[in-house]
Amino acid sequence: MKVVFALLLCALCFLGLDAQCPEPNTLKDFEGNKICARMFEHSNYYYEQSCGGEYIDAYPNEDVPIIPSSWNNRISSLVVNKLCSLTVWSRTKKNGKKKKFSSGIVYRLKDVQQGLFGNWDNDISAYYCVC
Numbered sequence: 001m002k003v004v005f006a007l008l009l010c011a012l013c014f015l016g017l018d019a020q021c022p023e024p025n026t027l028k029d030f031e032g033n034k035i036c037a038r039m040f041e042h043s044n045y046y047y048e049q050s051c052g053g054e055y056i057d058a059y060p061n062e063d064v065p066i067i068p069s070s071w072n073n074r075i076s077s078l079v080v081n082k083l084c085s086l087t088v089w090s091r092t093k094k095n096g097k098k099k100k101f102s103s104g105i106v107y108r109l110k111d112v113q114q115g116l117f118g119n120w121d122n123d124i125s126a127y128y129c130v131c
C-alpha cells in the first residue's frame with residue numbers, strides 16, 4: 001500500500017514538473033482578463049513539455065517595440081489567443097526580421113524558420129499583439 005501511494009505521489013510530482021502549453025482560447029491572467037499571447041522562456045523536443053519556465057503576457061493591442069531586457073532573446077515557445085495575432089521582430093524598435101503568428105500554439109520557435117538558415121528561438125526583441 002505504501003508503495004502504491006509513493007508511486008501515485010511520484011506520478012503527481014512528474015506531472016507538476018512537466019510544462020504544458022495552454023490552449024489558445026483559455027489564455028487569461030490571474031484576474032480573468034483576456035491575454036492576447038503568452039510567451040515562454042523554454043521549449044522542449046517533447047511538445048507536451050514545451051511552454052516551460054517563466055512567461056511574459058501580451059495583452060490585447062499591446063505594442064512593445066522594446067522588450068524588457070530580461071526577456072530579450074529569451075522566448076522559446078508561445079501561444080496566441082483565439083482571433084488574435086502576434087507580430088514579432090528579431091531586433092528592438094521593430095528592426096531585423098519580422099514574423100506574424102496567428103492564433104495557435106507554437107511549441108518550438110526553433111522549428112520556425114527565420115531567413116535562410118536561422119530560426120526564431122531566443123530571438124524575439126519586440127512584439128505587437130492584436131485582438
Ligand SMILES: [Ca+2]
Pocket residue numbers: 040041042043073074075076122
Ligand atoms: Ca529560451
